[in-house]
């Protein structure tokens with residue numbers, strides 16, 4: 001039989017540090033390897049499987065749509081596209097949606113919308129975009145220009161001009177750079193790839209005020225935080241600070257590729273015909289899957305259950321902190337992380353895999369937890385027990 005890992009080594013560009021396992025099946029909170037071993041998944045494909053693997057409602061919606069009409073491109077209307085845009089709009093900012101295929105593309109659209117808005121109200125001078133250090137917005141050139149992580153940007157310079165970076169949770173640093181030439185401020189309410197660092201509520205309130213004073217768009221990248229991950233449909237709902245534009249992707253399509261850029265009504269027609277596009281974006285199959293995802297997330301008590309389970313995992317992690325096994329616990333809902341006193345996070349992730357538990361580390365010191373939102377108490381306990389043993393060793 002072909003050795004899959006060797007095949008990747010030979011034929012797939014080495015852009016990922018993959019774990020040494022080949023998965024052939026997924027069901028709920030478990031993935032299965034070629035020998036049929038079950039792995040408890042606390043990564044959920046980096047939060048693309050918020051409803052767990054192969055959720056029956058998602059599978060059914062996608063299969064039915066697949067047999068009916070796969071895609072038409074965007075020269076025509078399809079029913080799932082209209083229905084999903086209606087749902088997303090009415091659950092969030094009340095304006096219009098642009099569909100793409102990924103988080104980076106959703107941000108690309110938001111960046112172009114911001115630049116066009118700047119042109120409309122202030123000419124080409126109003127083009128600067130401010131983002132936060134340690135943020136992550138994707139790997140395409142525009143999204144990378146917004147991603148203020150020097151080691152990720154360095155090999156690809158020069159980047160897009162006009163981006164400025166300030167430290168998170170420091171309103172004075174932001175005040176020092178915002179002026180009439182700024183067309184947008186882009187941020188994650190909780191920095192995900194950066195290691196689960198939430199922004200303070202009073203900071204978000206102050207950023208909103210500053211953006212309004214300078215007629216700059218406030219754009220929230222909810223690609224990782226969105227769609228129930230933090231115990232609310234969107235992370236901004238915790239503070240009540242509403243963005244002008246919000247980007248979504250990851251779990252929106254129940255692990256099928258779809259991105260969405262949602263605008264408030266005032267900014268819904270900034271991008272006109274021919275100004276942006278995507279041949280595949282908003283295809284009927286991922287849209288049908290996304291409608292099923294949203295119906296599950298908005299079912300009575302679903303988000304409350306995320307808050308309860310997130311609170312439970314957090315309480316167990318806090319106990320580990322009290323016991324000196326971890327040095328810090330951060331996050332919200334089922335988007336949590338612990339810092340370790342020693343730089344052994346990658347070793348713990350490798351050890352977890354041997355124990356049939358899937359974990360992820362964002363750095364040598366930080367382990368991140370993004371379990372499917374349908375995780376059960378017993379599964380949370382199993383992962384915490386593993387960590388207690390591994391970190392006590």
Ligand SMILES: Cc1ncc(COP(=O)(O)O)c(C=O)c1O
Nearest residue numbers: 102103104136137138192223224
């Ligand atoms: C906050 C955030 N924005 C954007 C992206 C990029 O999404 P994609 O990998 O789908 O392009 C990610 C991916 O991790 C993310 O976490």
